[in-house]
Amino acid sequence: MHILIAGATGAAGRALIPLLIANGHTVTGTTRTDAKAGALRALGANAQVMDGLDAASVKAAIDATQPDVIVHQMTALTGIDMKNIDKAFHLTNRLRTEGTEHILAAAEGKLVVAQSFAGWPYARTGGRIKTEADPLDPTPPKGIRETHAAIRRLESLVTQAGGIVLRYGGFYGPGSGMSKDGGEQVEMIRRRQFPLVGNGEGIWSFLHTDDLATATLAAIESGRPGEIYNIVDDEPAATKDWLPYLAETIGAKPPRKVPAWLARIVASPAAVAMMTESRGASNAKAKAELGWQPTHPSWRQGFPAGA
DSSP: OEEEEESOSSHHHHHHHHHHHHTTOEEEEEESSGGGHHHHHHTTOEEEEOOTTOHHHHHHHHHHHOOSEEEEOOOOOOOOOTTOHHHHTHHHHHIIIIIHHHHHHHHTTOEEEEEEEOSTTBOSSSOSEEOTTSOBOSSOOTTSHHHHHHHHHHHHHHHHTTOEEEEEOEEESTTSTTOTTTOHHHHHHHTTOSOEETTOOOEEOEEEHHHHHHHHHHHHHHOOTTOEEEEOOSOOEEHHHHHHHHHHHTTOOOOOEEOHHHHHHHSOHHHHHHHHTOOEEOOHHHHHHHOOOOSSOOHHHHHHHHO
């Protein structure tokens, strides 16, 4: 098939392009600027300049490339501001809403596979590990409500159009914020700027970028239209377990401990909720329906290799 990756220069696109090509697919990747087109060609993909927030640009790119499948990986992350998560994600949220609308309008019935997120969007009540059938948080904490609404909107648009939504876990590995070569979150942990907040009971689900690629390929080739899949490893983990382990893995000092009441003041209620109340995700549906198995089944083995 000819597969168009919208937003191909991020960690997801860079992991996905070589795998798709190795499996016999033709790949075109989009980028907002000509300056990044060479990096896509170096990976073996064709390059197409496209502005995901411009409906005419999106339509022109899809008309010009005529893909069989469109993989929506558009983000615009430039760092994490835990004091105002919605502000940091503002452009990404526009790509999740306006950008998704533009892609679906131009896709004309082609399969769209779109990136979403597994973890804190789930309701912070009930069991600690959530499936795709479990509800999302009806009352997101202050500081992440715009981001939460954008995720809901993307998932609704894509599934109603017969597309497939992939709720990825937190990325680690090459090109991600948890990479050994300049990953922002790893550097924060080195500087002890990523504290352990409150009881540290918030559950996180992780995903190596290699496994992101294999799961996305599986969804393209055998996913059911209109479905949502959690794409995460086998071991959701409490912050109090994974954060000190990652610090030790990279040779950093143990994370500082900050009480929840103080974190609400210096960071945000959303940051506290992520560290103390968030839920993990089950990958059982993706394994059963996509025939997918993560090659890094646990962050315990994956962190030393990937971060």
